[in-house]
Amino acid sequence: NAGVTQNPKFQVLKTGQSMTLQCAQDMNHNSMYWYRQDPGMGLRLIYYSASEGTTDKGEVPNGYNVSRLNKREFSLRLESAAPSQTSVYFCASSGFTSPSGRVYEQYFGPGTRLTVT
Amino acid sequence: DAKTTQPTSMDCAEGRAANLPCNHSTISGNEYVYWYRQIHSQGPQYIIHGLKNNETNEMASLIITEDRKSSTLILPHATLRDTAVYYCIVEPITTGANSKLTFGKGITLSVRP
Numbered sequence: 001n002a003g004v005t006q007n008p009k010f011q012v013l014k015t016g017q018s019m020t021l022q023c024a025q026d027m028n029h030n031s032m033y034w035y036r037q038d039p040g041m042g043l044r045l046i047y048y049s050a051s052e053g054t055t056d057k058g059e060v061p062n063g064y065n066v067s068r069l070n071k072r073e074f075s076l077r078l079e080s081a082a083p084s085q086t087s088v089y090f091c092a093s094s095g096f097t098s099p100s101g102r103v104y105e106q107y108f109g110p111g112t113r114l115t116v117t
Numbered sequence: 118d119a120k121t122t123q124p125t126s127m128d129c130a131e132g133r134a135a136n137l138p139c140n141h142s143t144i145s146g147n148e149y150v151y152w153y154r155q156i157h158s159q160g161p162q163y164i165i166h167g168l169k170n171n172e173t174n175e176m177a178s179l180i181i182t183e184d185r186k187s188s189t190l191i192l193p194h195a196t197l198r199d200t201a202v203y204y205c206i207v208e209p210i211t212t213g214a215n216s217k218l219t220f221g222k223g224i225t226l227s228v229r230p
Contacts, residue, residue, distance in 0.1 A: 035220075042223060045217055105163035110160055
């Protein structure tokens with residue numbers, strides 16, 4: 001299993017350009033998440049998808065849109081990139097890990113390093 | 118806002134136990150204590166979680182005080198590869214399909230040779 005994969009690994013954009021960050025997981029997880037991490041900071045949740053067909057805002061959703069394309073894939077779109085969106089973006093997934101349906105851990109991808117000039 | 122307080126950094130000698138403290142004085146009865154770590158430039162990695170009992174797995178041990186207001190992550194024999202930022206997180210485990218995590222700045226552990 002590849003776990004959580006993200007593409008691209010690196011990207012440089014000019015202010016105002018748009019792009020989509022791709023994320024896929026092969027663990028049959030129901031939930032997927034997008035975080036951003038600025039230098040010296042912890043991760044902050046942008047959007048999440050509790051299950052296929054649903055998405056919800058996290059702590060810092062402004063300037064982003066998401067699509068849960070299917071159970072495997074969750075994409076993050078920047079419609080008009082700004083320098084403040086320069087960050088490392090992590091995708092994560094989680095699934096039911098016990099008969100009770102409780103969720104214990106999230107699995108993270110390797111990240112996409114985005115620079116907006 | 119993160120519900121936990123951790124020191125900014127600490128170090129320990131290779132082969133010795135690393136004890137990483139965390140304060141979570143406002144923890145609720147349905148909230149678990151999670152620990153994740155992030156090795157430089159990589160995505161965070163789950164280590165362990167607990168509710169009120171001490172827990173141990175192949176990576177670490179988690180000691181939670183009786184009043185649940187603080188906890189300690191123990192790496193019994195630290196190696197150079199354990200150098201990382203360690204995040205202590207308090208969140209409820211949901212019976213639904215989402216488990217949002219709130220990361221603080223974590224504690225930077227440096228293991229010295």
